Amino acid sequence: MREPLHRLSATRLAQMIAAGEVTSEVVTRSFIDAIHARERQVQAFVWFDADRAIAIARELDRLQANGARRGPLHGVPVAIKDMIDTADMPTTYGSPIYASHRPPADAAAVALLVNAGAFVLGKTVTAELATFTPGPTRNPHNPAHSPGGSSSGSAAAVAAHFAPLALGTQTAGSVIRPASFCGVAGYKPSPRLVPRAGVKPTSDTLDEVGVFAHTVEDLALAASVLALKPAWREAPAQANAPTIAWTATPQAQLASPALRETLERAAQALLHAGAHHTELTWPRVFDGLFEAQRVVQVYETARALGPEFNYRRDKLSQRLVDMIEQGRAIRTIDYLEALQLGRACAAAIDSLFGAADVLLTFSAPGEAPKGLDSTGDPLFNRPWQLLGCASLHLPYGTGEAGLPLGIQVVARPGDDARLFSAGAWIEKHLRG
Numbered sequence: 001m002r003e004p005l006h007r008l009s010a011t012r013l014a015q016m017i018a019a020g021e022v023t024s025e026v027v028t029r030s031f032i033d034a035i036h037a038r039e040r041q042v043q044a045f046v047w048f049d050a051d052r053a054i055a056i057a058r059e060l061d062r063l064q065a066n067g068a069r070r071g072p073l074h075g076v077p078v079a080i081k082d083m084i085d086t087a088d089m090p091t092t093y094g095s096p097i098y099a100s101h102r103p104p105a106d107a108a109a110v111a112l113l114v115n116a117g118a119f120v121l122g123k124t125v126t127a128e129l130a131t132f133t134p135g136p137t138r139n140p141h142n143p144a145h146s147p148g149g150s151s152s153g154s155a156a157a158v159a160a161h162f163a164p165l166a167l168g169t170q171t172a173g174s175v176i177r178p179a180s181f182c183g184v185a186g187y188k189p190s191p192r193l194v195p196r197a198g199v200k201p202t203s204d205t206l207d208e209v210g211v212f213a214h215t216v217e218d219l220a221l222a223a224s225v226l227a228l229k230p231a232w233r234e235a236p237a238q239a240n241a242p243t244i245a246w247t248a249t250p251q252a253q254l255a256s257p258a259l260r261e262t263l264e265r266a267a268q269a270l271l272h273a274g275a276h277h278t279e280l281t282w283p284r285v286f287d288g289l290f291e292a293q294r295v296v297q298v299y300e301t302a303r304a305l306g307p308e309f310n311y312r313r314d315k316l317s318q319r320l321v322d323m324i325e326q327g328r329a330i331r332t333i334d335y336l337e338a339l340q341l342g343r344a345c346a347a348a349i350d351s352l353f354g355a356a357d358v359l360l361t362f363s364a365p366g367e368a369p370k371g372l373d374s375t376g377d378p379l380f381n382r383p384w385q386l387l388g389c390a391s392l393h394l395p396y397g398t399g400e401a402g403l404p405l406g407i408q409v410v411a412r413p414g415d416d417a418r419l420f421s422a423g424a425w426i427e428k429h430l431r432g
Helices: 010-019 024-042 050-065 108-115 152-159 176-182 216-226 230-238 257-273 284-304 306-311 318-329 332-347 379-387 416-431
Strands: 045-048 077-081 119-124 165-170 185-188 208-213 243-246 358-361 390-398 404-411
Touching: 010 024, 010 216, 024 045, 024 050, 024 077, 045 152, 050 119, 077 152, 108 119, 108 165, 108 216, 119 152, 152 165, 152 176, 152 208, 176 185, 176 208, 176 390, 176 404, 185 216, 208 216, 216 230, 216 390, 216 416, 230 416, 243 257, 257 358, 257 390, 257 404, 257 416, 284 306, 284 318, 284 332, 284 379, 306 318, 332 379, 358 416, 379 404, 390 416, 404 416
Parallel strands: 077 119, 077 165, 243 358
Antiparallel strands: 045 119, 165 208, 185 208, 185 390, 358 404, 390 404
16 A cells, blocks of 8 residues: 655655656645644644645646756755744744744745745744743654654654654754654754754854754755755765764763663664674763753853843743743853863864764653653753764654654764764664
């Protein structure tokens, strides 16, 4: 029996549209049907217009029929986190302060996708101003559990097969952690490879635009467009057995037993499949990265959201007010020391990686927590974010409640092409 279109990968859909095997309109209607079937339960979208999506898909089909394909994503729908500006639909940043906000232009990342032929299917729920107060989105695997955050709607939309690709943002773990909780693939790029113009800032040092999809191949395809790196499209096909190391980090006791076992099991499966192994020693100086990232994030967020705090405080959640006040109380010298530790450790990154191409570690402390009042703990994302490492989440295994687990694959800063190559090999052998 043929698999429904909305369950196919973005890469396959783009190939089928390009070959004339299916139209963008038919593909889009398949996703719309999936949204109508489950969106009331999942609540991934803050804005969605089915008629608009069909009209755009028809126009893209007309362009293709006239020999005017726009690029490698022609006709593919994408979902966009509501922290990322879109000119022809609302962008509310997950806050009542911006309930009627209509940006004058698309964010650069959205423009790059559109120029490559994709179109925006809808805007997905974000936690309040991309921080820690969750929106209404539920985990598609079990609606009583968190989807993670702050890119909750984007992760859930891909997991529920509402969209083949979705953009999110990450400041601590807002792509990798919800990808883990929702059981999809996620990518957080090295710093400044994907443009951030038109993304509501919360931390200039740490904010990045990331991607959710079902496969590493799809992540590489989207990233090749977003970073203007066409060669990245080919990286998954060039996958060879990588040299790997793995670390539970000094915070291992805070990961669930099932997750600790999953990391070890994944590493052993990859060695059995032919991956090369090198030992890893965690440098003691890297211990401070967990707290240093938190200091940088909270200090910078307090200043980035200063206008909202000063003039619209009554429309902020108490949780965000408390976070901003905490950030305003951090001494500048402590902030500068946290930045310096991150830079010093990044300069010494080889003392951690050694001969490894990539490291395997945790994406989150465990499976998605029960309840919708929290997006989960970004603890295991913090050091890699401050270091500027490129990272992937790959689903693998399940926890005690039957919800998805997985591993985080981490590469050196700037080594995104190798990350896609190694990640595709790892994905193939873990799925096998």
